[in-house]
Amino acid sequence: MRMGIAYDSADGAAICGALTAIMTGEAYAVSARIAAQKGPFDRYAQNRGSMLRVIEKHCAKVAEIGERCPPELRQAAGESWNEALALGRAHGYRNAQATVLAPTGTIGLLMDCDTTGIEPDFALVKFKKLAGGGYFKIVNSSVPPALRRLGYSNEAIEDILRYAVGRLSFHGSPHIHRDSLLERGLTEEEIDRAQGALRSAFDLSGAFAPHVIGREAYVRLGLDPKTAQAGDLLVRIGFGPEQIQEADEDICGRMTLEGAPGLKPEHQAVFDCANRCGRGTRVISPMGHLSMMAAAQPFISGAISKTVNLPSETTVEEIRNLYVTGWQMGLKAVAIYRDGSKASQPLSSSKTKKKGKEEREASAAEESAAASAEARLAAVAAESSEPQKARRRRLPKRRGGFTQEARVGGHKVFLRTGEYEDGTLGEIFIDMHKEGAAFRSMMNCFAIAVSKGLQYGVPLEEFVETFTFTRFEPQGMVDHPNIRMATSVIDYVFRVLGLEYLGRTDFCQIKPEDTGDEDDKDAVEESFELYTGQQTPRRPVSNGNGSRANGREAARTERVGARAQAASAAAASQAALNRHMESFMGDAPFCDVCGNITMRNGSCYRCQNCGNSMGCS
Structure with a gap:
């Protein structure tokens, strides 16, 4: 390049x-x-x-x-x-064989290499993790020298790079700029916060997330920061989908050089990568990978460890032809990867669907209903000047529940639950196989404390939000069908409870089947019951335990706005960035050193956080 x-x-x-x-x-x-x-x-x-x-x-x-x-x-x-x-x-020779060829592992990251050897670049625009936290959007450092080599001026290079990564500023951007944001109700301080987040945001929705501009802005503009989806704020203050997309491309970039101003069509192939970049369509063909391997194989003692990237729609016959062609070219080994072929891959592509007029009207109606519910709840709460004393809701002597067996980092864990007559959670028990007496006692006391909290009215959501992603040993791989990685036993327990009783799938590495439409319809029915006082027929839930809360009416009502959403954004602050990064690392396992998600590196995996290489030298 x-x-x-x-x-x-x-x-x-x-x-x-x-x-x-x-x-x-x-x-x-x-x-x-x-x-x-x-x-x-x-x-x-x-x-x-x-x-x-x-x-x-x-x-x-x-x-x-x-x-x-x-x-x-x-x-x-x-x-x-x-x-x-x-x-x-x-x-004679001291060595019978002298060379093999494989992508570099940890040393490539430490040396700040653009690519990992014979592999082409994965994408032109990437997010580099900073030592102090967060991400920084960078363009492959080979792009500017390549453009100079091809005869482009410094001004043309700046325009092309700006097309890829955006202007990263509200100054001079179309539609969404400082003046228009001030006119629609945002303050100078909130706009400055969004401006500071542009360098690490995948798109505009990430720059206007609640944790960036502040939850107060969402509340002031009539949005719930806990349930609002990424991009809701910009829509709420009056920007249309076309305006948001145009401003997004100008501010945050297209993540590709396709269509860049001044870039000649004959030069686009120079910047092709192993995968489609951003909103582009160009990609190195499978035969391009084989041709490069065939050029190097005659001068390698052993084989070449290099991935031939294939799109998800590749057929079995096409894969067979690739292996036959590789054999005919004299290759000693061929490794292929078809996008989306791993069972644990959360996403195979990142697509954004535009809402039609009817969908936008329905969404606005649901938001209005949720806002009315919150207002009525606030009025009821204001009528009571003194806080009520919590009362314990005792469990029946004979009660249902479930027992979930799993291994967390090699340690067997049994999670048992107890439920009320209506199916809501009332108690938990945590048993482990290899723990000592002190650890066993601590886990038992913790389970009792959580059970007491549930029986005295603490919402299950509070426990899930508080204890998920807690990190301590044992941690690691989990053999649960939906939760494949946990940072601790406590993290695993509350991931399971959130999945089974709250319908939370945002922290599941493998999403459960048959979710979405049923939950959405249940949310609409529950909202109808709240405002009319009528009971609508309930369908059996798909997961066997229901999308249940802690049992308190106030806590249940507070969640109506969230369940009325078509797809609740459990982590709105990172939703857009996660979608982008999943398209790069969807099938990759977690790092066995720091627990961060790794990135596919040929046939191996490399951690972008600590530099650990899994399976490579």
Whole structure:
């Protein structure tokens, strides 16, 4: 890319072959020099003829390097192999094999490399995690030198980069700018907070999240910060979907160079990546990956560990043809990855659907109903000047519930629940297999304290929000069908309770089947009951335990606004960024060192947080 040459091109393949030839040729030459001092590898004498024939075949392949390769590189490759063959005939080789090819692991991250070796760049625009927290949007540092190599001026380069990452400022942006935001009710301080978040936001909705501009702004504008979805604030203050999209592209960028002003069509292939970038459509074809591997394979002692990326719609026959083609090209190994093929992948793509007029009207009606409910609840609460003493709601002597067995970081955990007659949660028991006496007592006391809180009216949502993502040992992989990773036993327990009793799926690595329409319809029926006092027929819930709360009417009513939403945004502050990052790391496991999500790196995985490499050297 820095040379202005496309990855999927004859020039790129020729240069790759020459560079690989030089590396392996020099390695065998050094191996022969070491053999002159230390002797060749064991049983070299019995294999001398075969070994020299292998080196001669490598030498012969140098002449087949594509004519598009620079002459000096081809000459250097020939000299390296001629020297390796001459020294080997004289002294033998210390190493039977000298090279294999695989993407770099931790060292690539520490050296701040743009790519990981023979792999193309995953995407042009990425989010780099900062040491102090948060993310910083960066463009592949090879893009500016590539544009200069292709003859673009500094002004043209700035325009192209701005197209990819945006202006990152409200100044001069269309529709959504400081003046229009002030006119619609935001304060200077709130706009400054949103401005400061633009450099780490995937789109505008992330810059206007409650944790960024403040929950007070949402309340003042009539939105519930706990239930509002990403982007609701901009819609509420009067911006239309088309205005938001146009401003979003101008401020936060398109994440791709396709369509960039001034970029010539013949140069777009130079910036193609292994996956589609942002809103673009260009991607390196599977044959482009195979061609690059075929250029390097004749000069590698072993095989090449490199991923051939395939779209999700790839058929079995197409995959078969890729393997056959790779074999015909002389490749020793081919590794493919079809997008969305892993069962644990939360998302295979990130798509934004535009709401029609009817959907927007229905959404506005639901928001109005939820706001009215909150107003009525506030009026009822104001009538009582003194707080009421909490009363314990005792469980029946014979009660239902469920027992969930799982392993958290290798430790077996049994979670048992007790329910009231209406199916709401009233108590929990936590038993472990390997804990000591002190830990067992602490867990029992904790379970009793939570059970007491539930029976005295503490909403289950409070416990779930408080104790999920608590981190301590044991932690790690979980064999629950929906929850595959937990940061502690307590985190696992409340993830399960949130899933079973609250219908929370936002912290499930694998979403349950058959969710969405049933919950939405239940929410509408529950809202109708609140305002009319009538009971509508209830359908059996799909998960066996129901979407239940703690049992207090006030707590149940407070959640009506959330359940009336088509898809409640449990983590609105990170929703847009998570969607983007999941498209990069959807199938990847969690890091076994720090617990952060890893990124696919060829056939291996690399942690962007601590640099740990899983399965790579």
